[in-house]
Amino acid sequence: MLGQGNFGTVHLAFTDPTKTSSFPPIMAVKSTAYSEASLLMKENDKLIELQGCPYIIGHYGDDDNIEDGRAYYNMFLEYASLGNLGDRIKQHYTDCGIGLPEAEVRYFTPLILKGLKHIHQHEYVHCDIKPDNILLVSSSSDSSLIKIVPKIADFGLAERLKKEGKTDKPVYLRGTPSYMASESISRNEYKPHSDI
CATH class of the missing domain: 3.30.200.20 (Phosphorylase Kinase; domain 1)
Structure with a gap:
């Protein structure tokens, strides 16, 4: 498992x-x-x-x-052989006493944002973006270099964007509270900026 x-x-x-x-x-x-x-x-x-x-x-x-x-x-x-970003952060903290190195943060962030842009262009909000839902897949661009590709996963709480003026809202909070946007908690609002 x-x-x-x-x-x-x-x-x-x-x-x-x-x-x-x-x-x-x-x-x-x-x-x-x-x-x-x-x-x-x-x-x-x-x-x-x-x-x-x-x-x-x-x-x-x-x-x-x-x-x-x-x-x-x-x-x-797809199998993410390198686990998830949450485990990578925890392991680095255990090994080094700090979170991810700045170079890794700079590498992962724009790629994750590209994934979110794709989700939002398809009129969805993920609603549960957190390190544990960013899976890490290895891919080799040549025989000597292994690259890590972050991939957004776990779309169980994803919701289609509501049309402007439409007021029906979910009857429960969507997401992990410690990673939720304040507007999602206070106003039950789920829009693309809530994922960011």
């Missing part, structure tokens, strides 16, 4: 190398019981819409299965 959240459990999965597959050899599978899968299905639909940006976690499809007589819904995602 790679992790667990409000909308499912994430496991590492390997495809069978003896069979032809459109899936990568290693991926993450986010699963939940089918009876509780409506939110994960909505997240799946959002990720389909948001593909095409190198700073959004890759999405390979969805499926269902039955295990021990219980039905499960599964969403297939």
